[in-house]
Amino acid sequence: MPDQPLPSTERLLLGPGPSPVSDRVRRALGAPPRSHLDPEFVLLLDDVRRHLTTLFNAAEGYFTCALSGTGTTGMDAAAVNLVEPGMSVLCVVNGYFGDRLSQIFRRQGAFVERLEGEWGRAIDPAQVERALADGRFDVVGLVHGETSTGVMNPVEAIAPIVRKRDALLVVDAVTSLGAVPVDVTAWDIDVCYSCSQKGLGAPSGLAPITFSSRARQQRMLLPDFSLDIQKLEDFWVRRQYHHTISAPLIYALHAALAELHEEGLPARWQRHAAAHLALVEGLASIDLQLLPAKDHRLPSLNAVRVPKGVDASVVRDHLLSRHNIEIGAGLGPLAGRIWRIGLMGSGATLGNVSRVVAALADALGRTPGR
Numbered sequence: 001m002p003d004q005p006l007p008s009t010e011r012l013l014l015g016p017g018p019s020p021v022s023d024r025v026r027r028a029l030g031a032p033p034r035s036h037l038d039p040e041f042v043l044l045l046d047d048v049r050r051h052l053t054t055l056f057n058a059a060e061g062y063f064t065c066a067l068s069g070t071g072t073t074g075m076d077a078a079a080v081n082l083v084e085p086g087m088s089v090l091c092v093v094n095g096y097f098g099d100r101l102s103q104i105f106r107r108q109g110a111f112v113e114r115l116e117g118e119w120g121r122a123i124d125p126a127q128v129e130r131a132l133a134d135g136r137f138d139v140v141g142l143v144h145g146e147t148s149t150g151v152m153n154p155v156e157a158i159a160p161i162v163r164k165r166d167a168l169l170v171v172d173a174v175t176s177l178g179a180v181p182v183d184v185t186a187w188d189i190d191v192c193y194s195c196s197q198k199g200l201g202a203p204s205g206l207a208p209i210t211f212s213s214r215a216r217q218q219r220m221l222l223p224d225f226s227l228d229i230q231k232l233e234d235f236w237v238r239r240q241y242h243h244t245i246s247a248p249l250i251y252a253l254h255a256a257l258a259e260l261h262e263e264g265l266p267a268r269w270q271r272h273a274a275a276h277l278a279l280v281e282g283l284a285s286i287d288l289q290l291l292p293a294k295d296h297r298l299p300s301l302n303a304v305r306v307p308k309g310v311d312a313s314v315v316r317d318h319l320l321s322r323h324n325i326e327i328g329a330g331l332g333p334l335a336g337r338i339w340r341i342g343l344m345g346s347g348a349t350l351g352n353v354s355r356v357v358a359a360l361a362d363a364l365g366r367t368p369g370r
């Protein structure tokens with residue numbers, strides 16, 4: 001049987017990630033290979049670390065790098081470096097990824113209390129305050145942008161509550177970094193991780209992460225070798241071999257971060273906000289609404305209610321086959337009830353909003369009314 005050929009046509013990736021990659025990022029993937037400790041290559045690693053430090057707003061004392069892996073690797077790295085059997089973790093669970101984070105802490109042997117919240121609503125900081133008053137926790141885990149529901153949890157309001165109780169704070173910024181403000185210094189976050197393939201606009205395969213000095217001091221003695229933050233620091237800072245990081249992925253992330261910093265963070269956040277608002281308006285014109293209430297929404301991921309009587313997967317298939325646009329399906333209890341439209345990285349444009357709204361109007365047989 002002949003091999004499947006590589007894709008040769010463009011597809012607009014407006015799902016929950018990966019987001020589209022720019023031509024510049026795509027070209028970077030094909031730069032000549034270098035090994036992971038080549039004198040030119042390590043300078044690129046320095047640039048990546050510097051750009052990521054700015055992006056997280058990580059003050060002196062934080063160690064920031066990109067793990068080889070995806071957002072899930074970031075989750076694992078937070079858990080293996082901070083948690084050992086018997087420790088207590090409070091994990092906010094108001095969506096699929098909060099649930100995954102709680103499972104990851106549990107696999108590390110922690111006693112995990114799940115602070116359950118409604119899927120589609122941001123967690124109320126008062127709930128966190130009450131849970132922390134009821135027990136002593138070593139670590140609190142929280143997802144900033146909950147990709148399964150399109151909700152943004154109020155990390156900035158929760159972080160001081162956690163600090164008062166002297167627990168370490170782990171924040172998942174997989175769908176928020178690069179799209180909305182994330183400030184680990186102002187919010188006093190201990191571990192914050194993300195991915196390369198959403199707000200940053202690179203392919204998947206690297207997971208930016210930052211550890212506060214407090215988190216590094218409390219690091220477990222023997223975390224997994226591949227995710228040991230001290231060994232990673234030896235590689236990234238002291239140029240000691242740890243693993244063979246992918247040069248093409250570093251090239252691509254390097255280019256994506258250069259684009260991001262040329263654009264400027266405030267302009268980038270503003271672009272994501274404008275695309276989100278245009279989408280909300282465009283969807284309203286064909287009588288579609290978002291799941292979360294206005295104040296709870298994450299601009300980079302839009303959870304759209306599937307109208308009664310409509311088969312969600314038929315519409316997704318129509319967008320893919322007729323318009324070459326990918327959007328995401330609902331996860332877990334929201335399967336069949338929402339579509340997930342990502343406007344992230346270089347994909348967050350008004351042109352893409354018009355395309356996806358027109359495609360949805362076509363699939364549903366609706367004419368924009370406003």
Ligand SMILES: Cc1ncc(COP(=O)(O)O)c(C=O)c1O
Pocket residue numbers: 016017070071072073097143145146147148172174175195204
């Ligand atoms: C909030 C959140 N956390 C973690 C992950 C896991 O990331 P990955 O699929 O890159 O492993 C995702 C993936 O979409 C996510 O949205």
